[in-house]
Amino acid sequence: MNLKLMTQHADRLDRAAGMLVEARRTLSLLENLPVELCPRTLDEAYAVQDRVAALFGAVGGYKIGAPTPEAAPLFGPMPLFGPDAVAGGFPRAATGEEVLIGGPLRRMRGIEAEIAFLLGSDLPPRDTPYTREEVVAAIASAHPGLELLESAFVDPDKVERPTMMGDLQINGGYVLGPALPGWQSVDLTEESVKVTVDGEVRFRGTASNSAGTDLLRLVVYLANEGAARTGGLRAGQVITTGSWSGKTLAHAGSVARIEFSTFGGVKIRFA
Numbered sequence: 001m002n003l004k005l006m007t008q009h010a011d012r013l014d015r016a017a018g019m020l021v022e023a024r025r026t027l028s029l030l031e032n033l034p035v036e037l038c039p040r041t042l043d044e045a046y047a048v049q050d051r052v053a054a055l056f057g058a059v060g061g062y063k064i065g066a067p068t069p070e071a072a073p074l075f076g077p078m079p080l081f082g083p084d085a086v087a088g089g090f091p092r093a094a095t096g097e098e099v100l101i102g103g104p105l106r107r108m109r110g111i112e113a114e115i116a117f118l119l120g121s122d123l124p125p126r127d128t129p130y131t132r133e134e135v136v137a138a139i140a141s142a143h144p145g146l147e148l149l150e151s152a153f154v155d156p157d158k159v160e161r162p163t164m165m166g167d168l169q170i171n172g173g174y175v176l177g178p179a180l181p182g183w184q185s186v187d188l189t190e191e192s193v194k195v196t197v198d199g200e201v202r203f204r205g206t207a208s209n210s211a212g213t214d215l216l217r218l219v220v221y222l223a224n225e226g227a228a229r230t231g232g233l234r235a236g237q238v239i240t241t242g243s244w245s246g247k248t249l250a251h252a253g254s255v256a257r258i259e260f261s262t263f264g265g266v267k268i269r270f271a
Helices: 003-026 042-056 132-138 161-166 215-224
Strands: 059-065 074-079 098-101 110-119 139-149 171-176 192-197 200-206 238-243 255-260 264-270
Touching (some): 003 042, 003 161, 042 074, 059 171, 110 171, 132 215, 139 255, 139 264, 171 238, 215 238
Parallel strands (some): 059 238
Antiparallel strands (some): 059 074, 110 238, 192 200
C-alpha cells in the first residue's frame, strides 16, 4: 500500500470505513458515502477494505477474481462475521447438510457459487516469487464454496466501483463445502454449476467464471503480488476464486443451494 496515501488520507479513509461498518451493524443502510469520503483510486478502495475488515475482527481468508482471464486480479479480505463463523474458520457444510445462516448482519441475503482452496501451510512474503508448484503444494484441499453477500448500501450496484470495493466487495461471509479428492485432475472447462433458491433454478452455467478456468493463477497472484497487502497467506485460510454464477438474492427462510457438476455443493437456510 502506498505509504504517502496512507498518511495523507488516513482520517478520511478511517471515516469511510467507520460509516460502512456502522451501516452494516445497525442495518441503517446508505445510499452512498459522502462525496469527500468515497475512495477515488484502487489503492484507496483497498485501504478502506482493510480498515473495514479490521473493524469486524479476524480475517478467515481472501476472495480474488478477475473480469477476464487476462486481466489483473482484484482481491479483498473475508472477515469471520461473528455468529455465522465457527471457531477457527468459516462454517462448513457436510454432504447433504443444511447450514443455518443467521445473525444480525443479514439483510441482502445474496449468494454466489464459487470454488475455494484451503491452505495447509503458510506462504509468507519473500523476495523470490512462489512458483505454481509451490502454491499447489501449500493447498490442503479444494471445495465448493458459497459466498454470502451483504452490503452497507441500499443498492451496491448504484455506487461507484471503488466505493463498492471498499465495502468488502459486498462480502458477507462464506460457507465451505466438502473437500473434493483429486481436484487437480478436474477439467474446469467442462465444469457446470446450478444455483437454486427454494427449489427454483436461478442460474445454470458451464465454465462461467469471468476469470476463466485457471483458478490457480489467482492463488499464485495472491501469494506473490498480494503479499505486500496481506502480509502473506497462512495455513487455515480460505482462498475463494471468483463467482461462477453472479449474484442471486434470497429471503429470510429461503433455502439456497449451489451444485457443481464435479466439485459438489453447499446448501444453506437463511434464518
